[in-house]
Amino acid sequence: MTSYENRSAPEGINYSQDHPLKDFGLLLLAALGGLLALLLVLSALAGAMAPLIPFSVERQLAESISSQFPAASLSGTQQQKQEYLRNLTRELVAQENLPEGLELTVHYMPGAIVNAFATLGGHVYIYEGLLAEMPSENALAMVLAHEVAHILHRDPITALGRGVTVSLALASVAGVANSSAVEWLLQQMGLVTVMSFTRDQERAADARALEILQAHYGHVMGAESIFAVFMAQEHDGELPEMLRTHPLSAKRVQAVEDYAEQHEQQGILTPLPEFEAAAEERSTTTGEQQ
Amino acid sequence: MYDLIVFLVLLTLGYGFGRVAEARHFKSIREREQLLAPVLAFSERLPPPSTTARRVTLVGGNVVVSVDYFKQVAAGLRSLFGGRVMAFESLLERARREALLRMKQEAADLGAAMVINVKLETSSISKGSKGQVGAVEVYAYGTALIELS
Numbered sequence: 001m002t003s004y005e006n007r008s009a010p011e012g013i014n015y016s017q018d019h020p021l022k023d024f025g026l027l028l029l030a031a032l033g034g035l036l037a038l039l040l041v042l043s044a045l046a047g048a049m050a051p052l053i054p055f056s057v058e059r060q061l062a063e064s065i066s067s068q069f070p071a072a073s074l075s076g077t078q079q080q081k082q083e084y085l086r087n088l089t090r091e092l093v094a095q096e097n098l099p100e101g102l103e104l105t106v107h108y109m110p111g112a113i114v115n116a117f118a119t120l121g122g123h124v125y126i127y128e129g130l131l132a133e134m135p136s137e138n139a140l141a142m143v144l145a146h147e148v149a150h151i152l153h154r155d156p157i158t159a160l161g162r163g164v165t166v167s168l169a170l171a172s173v174a175g176v177a178n179s180s181a182v183e184w185l186l187q188q189m190g191l192v193t194v195m196s197f198t199r200d201q202e203r204a205a206d207a208r209a210l211e212i213l214q215a216h217y218g219h220v221m222g223a224e225s226i227f228a229v230f231m232a233q234e235h236d237g238e239l240p241e242m243l244r245t246h247p248l249s250a251k252r253v254q255a256v257e258d259y260a261e262q263h264e265q266q267g268i269l270t271p272l273p274e275f276e277a278a279a280e281e282r283s284t285t286t287g288e289q290q
Numbered sequence: 291m292y293d294l295i296v297f298l299v300l301l302t303l304g305y306g307f308g309r310v311a312e313a314r315h316f317k318s319i320r321e322r323e324q325l326l327a328p329v330l331a332f333s334e335r336l337p338p339p340s341t342t343a344r345r346v347t348l349v350g351g352n353v354v355v356s357v358d359y360f361k362q363v364a365a366g367l368r369s370l371f372g373g374r375v376m377a378f379e380s381l382l383e384r385a386r387r388e389a390l391l392r393m394k395q396e397a398a399d400l401g402a403a404m405v406i407n408v409k410l411e412t413s414s415i416s417k418g419s420k421g422q423v424g425a426v427e428v429y430a431y432g433t434a435l436i437e438l439s
Contacts (some may be wrong), residue, residue, distance in 0.1 A: 004404075006330050007296065008323055009387060015380035020309070020364065023376050027367040033372075 035173065043162045050161030051154040055101040055122070058157050060178025067220050068086065078128075083110035083127055084273060088137070089144050098153070104148060109227045114229065118147040120156045133229045137270040138222030142209055149208035155201045206252055210259045219265040224256040304359030311358075312380060319387050322395075329394040331405045337435055341404075345438055349405060350431035351392025352414065355385045357424050382426060386410060389430035397434040408432035 012019075074082060085106045093104065104122045112129040119125070124147040134140040149157065197205075212222045228250040337344070357365075361377035368375050389410065397405050408430060415425040 004330055004332075006327065008320075008327070015383045016374070016376045018376070020377060023307075024360075024364045024367070027364065031367055031370055163419075244348065 019267075035121075038173075039166050039169060042165050046161040046165035047158050050158040054156075055099065055103075055156055057102075058154075059103065059121045061157075061160075062119070062123060072112070078110060080106055081128075081131065082106065082221065085131075085140075086142065088141060089124070089148060092145055092212050092216050093148060094140055103284070104149070105152065106144070116143050116147055118150040118156060120160060122151050124148065124151070130229075134272065135225050136214065136222045137272050138217060138220075139225045139229075140272065141213055142220075142223040142226050143215065145209035145212040146205050149205040149212070150197065150201070152208065153201065153204060155197050155205070158201075159197055203252075203255070206255055207259075210256060210285060214259075214263055217267055217270070219267045220260050220263070221265065221267070222269050224253045227253045294431065296319070300359045301363060304361070304363075308360055312384065315384050319384065319391065320373030322391050323387070325392060326394040326398060327406065329398050329403060331390060331394060331408045331432060333408050335407050337404070337406050338391075341435065343438060344435040346433050346435060347400065348431060349393050349396040349400065349401075349434040350429060351389045351394070351396060352428045352429045353385045353388045353392065355381055356426050357381065357426070362424070382412070382428070384428055385412075386430070387429040389428040393430040393432060397432075400434055400436050400439075402434035402436045404435045405432040406435060414423070 017022075085108055089104055089106050098104075102122060104124065106124045106126065108131070109125050109127045111127050113127045114129040114133055116124070116126045116130050124144065126143070126147075130139065130143065134143070210220050210223060213223055231249045357378070358419040361381065367374050367379070392410070393405065393408070410433065411429040411431075413427050415427060
């Protein structure tokens, strides 16, 4: 009689006996690498094309999202300060050839934050805290010129263009990857890539600001003093330069000094106007009385 | 950041438990395959010609195996590139062999020494629903030939 048997199932043909982490690691590296390359290319393309967006369109865009920063109701002195900031900016850019349609609007923001920033639609925001720290008009002009330079270089729209493109790309990839876990990973990466201005943009803005100061005052004295203010703010925990969007303050001071060496420096520091001094005096006297 | 920690914990748990469970399962499968080796299974539709008169009955074995979180993520990544989804291959191998074993076990309990016309069916549970860990079912069935006593 014929004899039959079932041989035992062969091992390692239907499934791989490689370590699963090896496969996983390779996939993860390839996916992240590919994604990073894609994002870099897209971001560079978006960055190159965003400045081609007409300023009027940027202005409309800014209006549609301006509810983020509601216009603060300013007191008499504060309005005076805002007016002063606006006049100073106007004088600073008087020598510049502003592109057609470009409008600059400086806003004075009450609040102790030592900060200033430029955003879409040519809006520049200067906080009360920053104004209080400024040792001279030249220093304040450096801050204003730096923010104006961002707008002249179309940095806010470039940042927006990059951000939108990157998030759109991430959303599309998340749609392709049919797994909630992958989708979630992508969202996290999107958060990391949304950054403000790049360090190169900051350097370029510094350089442009120095040119503006030189043209207006005939010297760049006082410009470096803003970095001392920022350094005092950054005292806790210096991040390594790679992780920061602004170049290290020491390097920026060096850039100012290099510029000063290459250009003729004539003139003196301009003090801040009276209202600023008056406000400070008032606060010190009340301080003494208490 | 909190999300990332949850994700990594889930991934590690999935990997740890999944790996231990898989190793154990394979060990148990090999042992029981040795034990049930006397019960023969054939895909042939008819019994061997030499077979004498037997009582016949349907026997089946059913298995549902769940995908662990780690395998889910690994397979999700694989879906970007294509290729062997190794994470699922071992899962299905376990399910098939386990289903056959359960079928053989039933046949052995009935006193059968042979199962003919063996077929395998598979289906996935919670297919397509997003964010849910999927599970796969494998069903093995055949005709058991039971010796007349």
